[in-house]
Amino acid sequence: MKRKNWLITVGIALLFVLGAGSMFIVKEGEYKIVLRFGEAIRTVEEPGLNFKLPFVENTTTLPKYQMTFESNPGQILTKDKKPILVDNYTIWRISNAEKFIRTVNSVSGGAQRIDEAVYNSVRRKLSEVEYDVIISENTVRGNINDEITQDVALALKRDDYGVEIIDVRIKRTDLPESNKQSVYNRMISDRQSIAARYLSEGDEESRKITSKADRTATELLAQAEADAKKIVAEGEQQAAIIYNTAYGKxxxxxxxxxxxxxxxxxxxxxxxxxxxxxxxxxxxxxxx
Incomplete structure (x- = not known):
């Protein structure tokens, strides 16, 4: 009797283990990839309870939602040979979980492939643009971001990693610390030259205006004096006529x-x- 009870208990435990080992739950926002001896055989995307072969198959989880990867700042030469530090981020998602597992195996592995593709594209695109344009023209920066996004998306699609690139954006472009002071000094010198030119042009324009005003004032005074002399002469003449007329009467x-x-x-x-x-x-x- 005891032996029978023991066998029943062992059987129940074995059934429980087999049942637990054959079930898995898929949550919202994730992929469950079923692996058989380490090889991906199918992907479950819909949330809920699912089954697999115990001991033979196991599962791994990958995110289904969009992710953001921030690249480390990298130094790049612009078209006018100025070194700049570029800091950018990429929004991406896993589009094919089985291909992703077979090629890069993990999220960190996918991020590494994305980082390489983004760096190559950013370096190529920014090497075609001068530094002043990169830092001053928002429209050009926007166009570069769109071109880089398309370039990276095509590169990763060609390599068939099972990822989708949503957007690539340059966050910041800055000068290396070793170059900052010399560039700042040159910028200060340029601004001082521009200011000196403006001051010189202002002084010249001021002299022109003053000279014209003085000439106009001299002409007005001369005309006024001539008119005054004419009026006085006419008055004296009229007074003389009046005096002579009165005296004659x-x-x-x-x-x-x-x-x-x-x-x-x-x-x-x-x-x-x-x-x-x-x-x-x-x-x-x-x-x-």
Whole structure:
């Protein structure tokens, strides 16, 4: 009886082990690759419970979602032979899990292949563009990113690694530390030369404007003085005509009027005047 119970227990345990070894669960966002003696024979993508041969088959897991790989900064020569450090990232996913397992075996192995393809493409593309264009033109940078993405995607598709390249982007382009100071000094010198040229052009334009203004002012003053002299001459001429006309109508009254005007000027501020009593001037003052 005891032996029978023992056999039943062993049988149940064996069935449990066999059942557990034959089942596997696929989660959302992952591939399950079934391997038979290390060789990939099928891929399960849909989430849920699945079965395999116990002891003969085993499974490995790969991500189904998009991944981001950031490359280490690499030094590249531009078209004008300037060394720059390029830092970029790649968005990718596994498109064929069985091919991926057979060729690169792991995510780290796939990232290594991507890193090599991206570096080669970035080096080739940036060697066709000058440094100033790379750092100053966003449109050109965008075009380069698109070209690199297509180039890397074609290269990995040709090698049939079972991966899909979604996007490759250059994050940063910088100068190596050993070159920064000399480039900065040259940039400062260039900016100082430009500033000096602008100042020189400004001074020259200022002199032109000042000279033109002075010439215009001189011409205006000369014209104003000429007009003033003409107006004064015309006024004096008109006054002479008026005086002559008035004098001709009544010379005696005109003499009296002029004499009275002279009294108004002479007797201002109570002056002391000494004149001969017999003079006409004194007679008029005395009412004689």
């Amino acid at each position: 009544d010379p005696a009254f005109y003499n009296l009027y002029r004499t009275l005007e002279s009294y108004t000027v002479t007797l201002q501020n109570d002056p002391v005047i000494m004149i001969p009593i017999e003079s006409e001037y004194a007679k008029i003052l005395l009412g004689k």
